[in-house]
Amino acid sequence: MVRNSPFAPVLSFLLLSSVPLAAQATSDDEKELAALLNNAIVSASRWEQSASKAPAKIVVITADEIKRRGYLGLDEIFHDIPGADIDKGRGVEWTTVFMRGMRTENTDRFLLIWDGVIQNDTWKYNVWVSRQYPLSNIDRIEIMYGPSSLLWGANAFAGIINVILKTPGQVDGMTVNATAGSYNSRMGELNYGRQYGDWRFMANGRWFASDEMDMNDEYWIDNAGRKRYQNWILSRDGLRDPSDPSGYAKGLKVVNGIPHQSFNGVDVPFDGTAYGDTKDWFIQAGAGYKSLDFRALFWSRNEIEDNWYVPLRRMHGPWTPVGSAIYLTHDLKISDTTFLKSYARRVTAGLDSDHSIDAAFTRIINNNRNDPNNLKTSDLGTGSGVMTYYGLSNYEIRTGELLNTARGRWEAVGGWEYTKAKNYEDYNTRTLTSAPWKYSPQHDERNAAAFGNAQWSPSAKLSVAGGIRFDHNYVHGEKGGFGDLTTHRIAGIYSPSDQHVVKLIYGQAFQAPSPWAKFSTTPGRDIANPTLKPEKLQSTELVYTFTPSLSWVNTLSIYNNKVTDIIAGVTVPFGTGVTTQNQNSGSLKIFGQELESRYYLDSKNSIWFNATASRTTNEATGHRQGDLAPFKANLGTDLLFQKKWAVSARAHYVSARDTINQHSTDIFTKGHVDAYFTIDAAVTRVGLAKNVDVRVGVYNLLNEHYEDPGVRAADGRGNNAVIVQEGRRGYVGVAYHF
Numbered sequence: 001m002v003r004n005s006p007f008a009p010v011l012s013f014l015l016l017s018s019v020p021l022a023a024q025a026t027s028d029d030e031k032e033l034a035a036l037l038n039n040a041i042v043s044a045s046r047w048e049q050s051a052s053k054a055p056a057k058i059v060v061i062t063a064d065e066i067k068r069r070g071y072l073g074l075d076e077i078f079h080d081i082p083g084a085d086i087d088k089g090r091g092v093e094w095t096t097v098f099m100r101g102m103r104t105e106n107t108d109r110f111l112l113i114w115d116g117v118i119q120n121d122t123w124k125y126n127v128w129v130s131r132q133y134p135l136s137n138i139d140r141i142e143i144m145y146g147p148s149s150l151l152w153g154a155n156a157f158a159g160i161i162n163v164i165l166k167t168p169g170q171v172d173g174m175t176v177n178a179t180a181g182s183y184n185s186r187m188g189e190l191n192y193g194r195q196y197g198d199w200r201f202m203a204n205g206r207w208f209a210s211d212e213m214d215m216n217d218e219y220w221i222d223n224a225g226r227k228r229y230q231n232w233i234l235s236r237d238g239l240r241d242p243s244d245p246s247g248y249a250k251g252l253k254v255v256n257g258i259p260h261q262s263f264n265g266v267d268v269p270f271d272g273t274a275y276g277d278t279k280d281w282f283i284q285a286g287a288g289y290k291s292l293d294f295r296a297l298f299w300s301r302n303e304i305e306d307n308w309y310v311p312l313r314r315m316h317g318p319w320t321p322v323g324s325a326i327y328l329t330h331d332l333k334i335s336d337t338t339f340l341k342s343y344a345r346r347v348t349a350g351l352d353s354d355h356s357i358d359a360a361f362t363r364i365i366n367n368n369r370n371d372p373n374n375l376k377t378s379d380l381g382t383g384s385g386v387m388t389y390y391g392l393s394n395y396e397i398r399t400g401e402l403l404n405t406a407r408g409r410w411e412a413v414g415g416w417e418y419t420k421a422k423n424y425e426d427y428n429t430r431t432l433t434s435a436p437w438k439y440s441p442q443h444d445e446r447n448a449a450a451f452g453n454a455q456w457s458p459s460a461k462l463s464v465a466g467g468i469r470f471d472h473n474y475v476h477g478e479k480g481g482f483g484d485l486t487t488h489r490i491a492g493i494y495s496p497s498d499q500h501v502v503k504l505i506y507g508q509a510f511q512a513p514s515p516w517a518k519f520s521t522t523p524g525r526d527i528a529n530p531t532l533k534p535e536k537l538q539s540t541e542l543v544y545t546f547t548p549s550l551s552w553v554n555t556l557s558i559y560n561n562k563v564t565d566i567i568a569g570v571t572v573p574f575g576t577g578v579t580t581q582n583q584n585s586g587s588l589k590i591f592g593q594e595l596e597s598r599y600y601l602d603s604k605n606s607i608w609f610n611a612t613a614s615r616t617t618n619e620a621t622g623h624r625q626g627d628l629a630p631f632k633a634n635l636g637t638d639l640l641f642q643k644k645w646a647v648s649a650r651a652h653y654v655s656a657r658d659t660i661n662q663h664s665t666d667i668f669t670k671g672h673v674d675a676y677f678t679i680d681a682a683v684t685r686v687g688l689a690k691n692v693d694v695r696v697g698v699y700n701l702l703n704e705h706y707e708d709p710g711v712r713a714a715d716g717r718g719n720n721a722v723i724v725q726e727g728r729r730g731y732v733g734v735a736y737h738f
Contacts, residue, residue: 029602032603033550033600033602034550037550037553038050038051039140041054041142042142042162042164043056043058043142043144043148043160044056044058045151045453045455045465046402046404046413046415046453047404047406052493052495052501052545053455053463053493055465055489055491055493055503055505056144056145056148056503057144057145057146057505057541057543057555057557057594058142058143058144058145059081059082059143059145059596060140060141060142060143061077061080061081061140061143062139062140063138063139063166064638065638066135066138066141068640068646068647068648068684069636069638069648069680069682070648070682070684070695070731070733071135072179072181072208072697073131073135074129074131074133074135074163075094075095075129075131077141078095078097079634079650079652080634080636081143081634082595082596082610082611082632082634083099083100083145083594083614084097084098084099084612085097085098085101085627085628085629085632087627087708087709087711087723088708088723088725089308089710089723090212090215090308090723091303091319092301092303092308093106093107093308093711093712094128094129094130094278094301094303095107095129095130096129096711097110097127097129098627098628099158099159100145100158100159100559100561100590100592100614101561101588101590101592101614101615101616101628102157102158102563102588102590102616103616103625103626103627103628103660105711106124106126106127107126107127107128107129108120108125108127108155108511109155109157109158110127110155110156110157110158110160110161111148111152111155111156111160111161112127112129112161112163113152113161113162113163114133114163114297115163115164115165115284115295115297116327116343116345117297117325117327117345117347118347119323120155121321121323121349121394122349122394122396122423123349123394123424123515123516124514124515124516124517125511125512125514128323130278130280130301131187131206131278131280132206132208132280132281132282132300132301133206133299134189134190134191134204134205134206134284135189136175136177136189136191136204136735137165137166137171137191137204137284138164138165138166139164139165139166139170141161141163141164142160142162142164143159143160144159144160144162145158145159145541145557145594146158146159146505146507146539146541146559147489147507147508147509147538148507148509149469149508149509150451150453150467150468150469150488150489150508151413151451151467151469153449153471154447154471154510154511154512155512156509157509157510157511157535157537158509158537165202167193167195168194168195168200168201168288169193169195169200170193171191171192171193171194171202172193172194172195173193173194173737174190174191174192174737174738175190175191175192175735175736175737176188176189176190176735176736177190177733177734177735178733178734179731179732179734180731180732181697181729181730181731181732182729182730182731183210183211183213183729184210184211185208185209185210185211185731186207186208186210187206187208187209187733188206188207189204189206189207190203190205190206191203191204192204198289198290199288199289200287200288200289200293201286201287201288202285202286202287202295203283203284203285203286204283205281205282205283205284206280206281206282207280208279208280208281209277209279209280211277212277212278213726213727213729215230215724217229218230218724219724220670220707220721220722220724221670222667222668222669222670222721223664223666223667223668223669223670223671224667224668226667228716228721230720230723230724278301278302278303279302280299280300280301280302280303281299281300282297282299282300283297283298283299284297285297291330291331291332291333292328292330293328293329294328295326295327296324296325296326296327297323297324297325298323298324299322300320300322300352301320301321302319302320302352303319308710308711308712308719308720308723309718309719309720319351320351320352321349321350321351321352322348322349322350322351322352323349323350324347325346325347326345327343327344327345328343328344328345329341329342329343330343337405337407338404338405338406339404339405340401340402340403340404341401341402341404342400343398343399343400343401344397344398345397345398345399346395346396346397346398347395347397347398348393348394348395349392349394349396350391350392350393351390351391351392352391388429388431389429389430390427390428391427391428391429392424392427392428393424394421394422394423394424395421395422396419396421396422397420397421398417398418398419399418400416400417400418401415401416402414402415403415409457409458410455410456411454411455412452412453412455413452413453413454414451414453415450415451415452416448416449416450417448417449417450417451418446418447418449419446419447419449420444420446420476421444421445421447421515422443422444422445423442423443423445423515424439424441424442424515425440425441425442425443425515425516425518425519425521425528426440426516426519426520426521426522427440428440443475443478443480443519443530444475444477445474445475445476445480445481445515446473446474446475446481447471447472447473447512448471448472449469449470449472450470451468451469452467452468453466453467453489454466454467460495461494461495462492462493462494462495463492463493464490464491464492464493465489465490465491465492465493466488466489466490467488468487468488469486469487469488470485470486471484471485471486471487471510472484473485473512475530478530479531480518480530480531481531482513482531482532482533482534483531485510487508487509487510488506488507488508489505489507489508490505490506490507491503491505491506491507492504498547499546499547499548500544500545501543501545501547502542502543502544502545503541503542503544504540504543505540505541505543506538506539506540506541507538507541508536508537508539509537510534510535510536510537511535511536511537512534513529513532513533513534513535513567513582517529517532517567517582518530518532524580525569525580525581525582526574526581527579527581528581529581529582529583532567532582532583532584533565533584534565535563535564535565535566535567535584536563536564536565537561537562537563538561538562538564539559539560539561540559540560540561541557541558541559541560542557542558542559543555543556543557544556544557550600551599551600551601552597552598552599552600553597553598554595554596554598555594555595555596555597556593556594556595556596557592557593557594557595558592559592559593560589560590561588561589561590561591561592562587562588562589562590563587563588563590564587565584566585566587566588567582567583567584568582568583568585569582569583570583570585586618586619586620587619587620588616588618588619588625589617589619590614590616590617591614591615592612592613592615593612593613594610594611594612595610595611596609597609597610604639604640604643605638605639605640606637606638606639607635607636607637608636608637608638609633609634610633611634612631612632613630613631614630615630616628623662623663624658624662626657626658626659626660626661626662627657627658627659627660627709627714628657629654629656630655630657631653631655632652632653632654632655633652633653634650634651634652635650636649636650636651637649637650640686644685644686645684645686646682646683646684646686646695647681647682647683647684648681648683649680649681650679650681651678651679652676652677652678652679652680653675653677654675654676655675656672656673656674656675657672657673657709658671658673659672659673659709659710659714659721660709660713660714661714661715661721666715666716668715668716668717668721669714669716670716670721670722673707673708673709673722674706674707676704677702677704678699678700678701678702678704678706679700679701679702680697680698681697681701682696682698683695683696684696691736691737691738692735692736693734693735694732694733694734694735695732695733695734695735696730696731696733697731697732697733698728698729698730699726699728699729699730700725700726700727700728700729701728702728703727703728704727705724705727706725707722707724707725708722708723708725709721709722709723710722710723711723
């Protein structure tokens with residue numbers, strides 16, 4: 001729902017971001033700008049090279065941009081990059097990100113790599129994108145678009161997000177950040193790094209807490225034209241007659257348009273209290289000596305699910321994903337042109353204990369927000385149900401080596417990797433009355449891989465790159481795994497002059513079937529399929545970069561992707577009836593274009609723009625894929641005045657989009673979400689006092705009312721069909737370096 005004049009956002013943004021053009025850049029500034037535009041990246045080939053020479057499309061977000069734009073969480077960066085669709089579920093799935101038109105139930109079609117460690121969990125390959133990751137220790141974020149399995153393995157399907165941290169020498173001391181803002185949000189962050197001769201030490205951490213937006217009385221309009229309040233239940237698990245215009249569950253009585261429920265003989269207003277707090281934290285520490293580094297990290301997210309689920313359909317307590325890693329790297333210089341990198345990592349992913357109760361009218365209050373009208377914790381209302389606690393703890397051990405060498409016009413990398421992962425096939429559970437946990441069976445999955453990639457430059461204007469990867473996957477001690485798989489990539493890069501660079505890229509990638517997809521059986525899907533094959537992606541992409549001057553860089557990407565062997569539930573015989581089983585079935589066609597432009601007033605001031613147009617089609621039905629906007633655009637400024645005032649304004653436009661339930665006739669869901677336009681802004685006073693920076697930021701400056709499609713099934717019964725997003729909110733933060 002767009003309530004503002006279509007001209008108001010544009011005028012406000014122009015007023016906010018308009019500045020006089022900078023004077024002609026000095027020669028020193030031109031050198032600084034040239035260095036900025038030619039910073040080395042490593043994600044495309046696993047060796048340092050300029051972005052113009054990389055055989056892939058790369059977008060880089062620098063530490064300076066992160067600081068100036070006032071990002072509070074890693075999740076916010078996805079809003080500013082091309083090719084990303086965001087569904088902000090405002091619960092345990094705080095942000096679900098779909099890259100390049102691949103809508104799934106989770107954030108799982110790209111790899112998030114933090115300091116060399118893959119952050120996707122080991123059970124569903126989901127990335128828990130929220131506010132737990134600290135930002136002050138990030139040197140840059142390299143976003144590599146397109147199939148990336150050649151060098152990064154399984155699930156680098158639509159690309160990778162490679163977060164590269166500052167070295168201890170770059171940090172050279174300690175920085176402390178403290179931030180407070182709307183919804184009683186609080187954040188503290190610490191970053192430490194020191195180099196002492198051959199020794200180096202680092203540590204960083206973050207604590208984030210927020211009461212989050214109160215969703216009570218926020219509403220959306222369903223297919224029947226009714227107001228659906230985020231904190232009211234309108235159907236009981238789909239058991240009501242869908243033609244019933246009231247839509248309210250049995251046992252609720254409507255008084256003056258407000259649902260009431262009988263409690264101890266008194267009709268009290270029903271209040272789902274769709275409101276929950278967040279407590280996220282992250283700790284990382286490490287030490288290094290000469291070419292050896294040892295590091296460890298741990299993070300935890302504690303976020304309520306009230307906004308994702310329809311209230312009382314499944315009332316959750318805190319759902320707490322956790323992750324940890326210990327890792328060792330060793331860099332050996334064999335010669336001036338040959339290097340060997342060895343690594344070993346143990347990553348743990350899981351869920352801390354949570355409780356969930358599936359009952360029609362049960363209200364569980366497990367926090368301090370009790371309302372006199374809420375049912376008591378001990379009361380099960382007019383329904384019945386069993387409180388269940390959930391938990392998981394899975395781990396993966398990954399080890400490998402990379403050998404990089406350069407000879408004349410050749411540069412190449414080869415390597416091997418071995419992975420052992422042990423995962424439960426489903427949640428471990430216990431009920432309120434039974435203390436012992438019921439443990440799900442575990443499966444031991446192994447993967448061995450070898451790969452090679454090379455790039456040859458026969459002239460200064462032309463280079464070609466290509467590589468091959470082989471994976472062997474199996475489940476130890478039992479039948480399972482996808483067996484042998486080979487993937488390829490080839491690219492040509494032609495630069496007739498400094499102003500023009502053309503890249504033609506063909507690549508393949510694979511999305512490995514997750515342990516959950518292979519083994520986790522639920523009622524209605526009762527048969528495991530341990531030999532599921534991976535989903536496969538073939539991509540052809542043309543990337544053209546036009547640089548009419550040192551100050552102006554423009555890139556256009558056009559890609560055509562085909563996804564095959566999609567994993568989906570298929571009806572199969574079961575006993576005397578039928579059930580479903582995950583099988584490889586179906587395919588998608590994806591066609592997209594991404595345009596990026598950046599104009600540098602000088603090395604410290606720039607205006608940038610990007611836009612994405614894409615279309616994903618289900619080949620079996622011919623339907624467009626839901627929850628994906630056909631057009632998105634971002635416009636921003638990164639400005640620095642008098643070396644004291646850093647100003648960033650960012651505008652986001654997302655076109656109207658059909659939801660995943662666009663073709664449903666169910667009156668409880670919603671088939672369409674309106675377009676929206678929002679503006680975020682941040683101002684930083686650099687050096688307000690010695691080593692002290694102060695920043696102020698505002699999100700959704702125009703207080704736009706808008707919605708994102710609901711995650712998962714988004715059926716309006718078990719899962720909210722859409723999620724109302726936050727209005728205007730602000731924060732203030734202080735950073736001190738010593």
